[in-house]
Amino acid sequence: MTARANSESNICPLCGHINHCAMEIERESGIKQTEPCWCTAVKFDADLLDRVPPEKRNLACICAACATRSVASKGL
Ligand SMILES: [Zn+2]
Secondary structure, X not given: OOOOOHHHHHEOOOOXXXXXXXXXXXXXXXXXXXOOOHHHOXXXXXXHHHOOOHHHOOOOXXXXXXXHXXXXXXXX
């Protein structure tokens, strides 16, 4: 088993910035995060997920900026 770079899971596959997913922070640091991750409150729509390269799917979280930008562009 080849250890994939863990650091990639906290990089947004769409914009390349840190996604700040609390669940990732918790996993990496081992420190329980007190606030629920923003991603639990955001809807990731199919269009947005479609833009994630196949090799990055299910590996990295999309960041808050990309998620909210997608929602905003739909006028919600
Ligand atoms: Zn992003």
